[in-house]
Amino acid sequence: MGKIITLALKDLKVLSRDKGSVFWVLFFPLLVALFFGSIFSGGGGGPSGMKIAVVDTDSTDYSIAFAEELSGLSSLQVSRIPADSAIDKVRRGKLSAVVTIKKGFGQTLGMFTDSAMIEIGVDPSRKMTVGYLQGLLTQSHFRLLQKRYADPESWRMGMDSLLADTSFWEKAPPGTEEIGRSIIGSFKELSHYISTSGETGTSDTTSDSAGTTAEAKKEDGFNLFPMKMTTITNDEAGPRSSFEITFPSSMLWALIGIASAFAVSIVKERTAGTFLRLRLAPISRMQILAGKGLACFLSSLVVTIILLLFGNLVFGVRIGNPVILLIAVIATSYCFVGISMLVSTIGKTEESVGGASWGILLVSAMTGGGMIPLMFMPGWLVTISHFSPVKWGILAIEGGVWRNFTFSDMLMPLGMLIGIGTLTFAIGATILSRRDS
């Protein structure tokens, strides 16, 4: 085991020093999450502000001033509705919190008193909200980040400069420049399309038509908002912001990047001759493969957790059920270790494996809902998606974020992930060990 860890740590070190890989593995997925999150966020608890209700039971000059103060904060969207409907909305996830100004607020303001004059009512699954409301210092920091990332226009400009930056592309992993450019190019077009069509589309989605089904809303085209309405009415589970949809898929993008990076690193070990050195050492083939697998697995875990925490802290992406979520992340990472192993056998040069792995993984991402949510896909594509590990990964992770999955709900996606992972690992490892005997 010690030697497997030695092998894995070496790979992690090498990977973390490769700027091209770090981009594809960490920044590109983040870009996906933030970019799509920002263009789809028409409202809800997105970056435009946390929706809260303020219920003023005090009705003094001071309490009115305080409520106005809150309303003035750009990071909050304050509505003034009666207490019971506010509580109902929090329960249904329409509001993040209800802030009640209690009677006596005005009278005791500025005096030392034992009784709390402000009450924050919040959904227990949103523990973050309390901290968020209270954390005035961190809030200003978040606001800065949000402002920057919530503007599709700045994204388009960022992508333009990325496309024009030739020195960046020279550093990109071999075989990925063309694909990378075309992805970013299509994002750009997509963002343009969405931001222009969204203006007409949002008018009817803002109306709180809770009973509308996903089926009916599908015709509206490219709009994420109606989907949220329906899922909320079903079982009170549903994404509270577009970021709760884009972060799980960004985690899959990260895993795709990692799978590709490790597939290339397996090949590179051969082309760089270092594989010879490994085979000369007193370690077995299985240890060599296990080392690669462990490194791939660990980096998958680390990167998905970073993305999750970033989504959680900055964009309020829930960690609905930490245990389910952890299981989902582990199973998905495991699955992509196997895929990485199999993909590495596609070619014998870094270029061929780098290019081919992105090609294959891109298709599984597209068919699996990594780019366009499954519910906007035609039926035949949805059928194909059952074979996409990306689909099952997203489903499992969403299960822990907002789908309120129980363990039995998780059986299907977990089974698929572990099955695909084990199968691809076995095939990949067999091909690899046959190759040089």
Place this chain on the structure above:
Amino acid sequence: MITVKNLKKSFGELTAVDDVSFSINKGEVFGLLGPNGAGKTTTINIIVGLLKPDSGLVEIDGNSDPTKSSVRTRIGNAPQTLALYDMLSGRENLEFFGKLYGLSGSKLKERVDWALDFGRLTDRQKDRVGTYSGGMKRRLNMAGAVIHDPPVILFDEPTVGVDPQSRNMIFDSIEDLKAQGRTIVYTTHYMEEAERLCDEVAIIDHGKILDLGTVRDLTKQYGGPALIEAEYESLPDDISGLPGEFEGNTVRIETEKPMEDLAKLTRNGHTLRQLRIDQPDLETVFLNITGRSLRD
């Protein structure tokens, strides 16, 4: 220490190693000398267990399976194709290799320091290998082979693509290892290297060992006469008793005994303006055995 018997290895139609046998004593430097494609690397790869021979056997220290862990730790191999991680520093490369051989803690540090010194890389140890020159990479590649202190070491063409300074460092390092009593296999297609370093040499071509022996014996057997070319300040009055053929002031002699003939030329106080002696060397040996020059 190393015994190789009737090794054969084919890649499809091509027989890369054809009935190769030799044995190497402990503490000896053994040279495998032959042009590109002769089968040197294939032979090495069979000895260290990277390749399975079609037939024949290899014994290292009485052990016939070089893939066994206990044997692997006793062998060091610097492959012809560099086997290094460009993204890691020289030191990190060596630390990683050392750990693969089970070294850790202060023992690992001690060995890494030693290997860095062996490769004359101590002052560049923190730099990434990607920034190293060809010669430095070669030296690190060799250091990686000795990190675990093996008694048997194989260097496959360690001087290819190396500047003269690195070349000398490499020779010095190998001579150090030899002085420590290690058994070394050294492949090259440079005659003068084999001549300088090796106790015994096998001349290999097209997968076959053509002959094998000490440099001195091989030279005697296949080297042919030495060539003396001397130019007199002024021609002696009587040249009839002198060996060789004269052309003006210059005399040319092909001889088995260059020193005796040289003494004859300078008898009676005659002085020479210029003198050249071409001793037979492995280059000539190779030419005489194969009819071809070693260098392409």
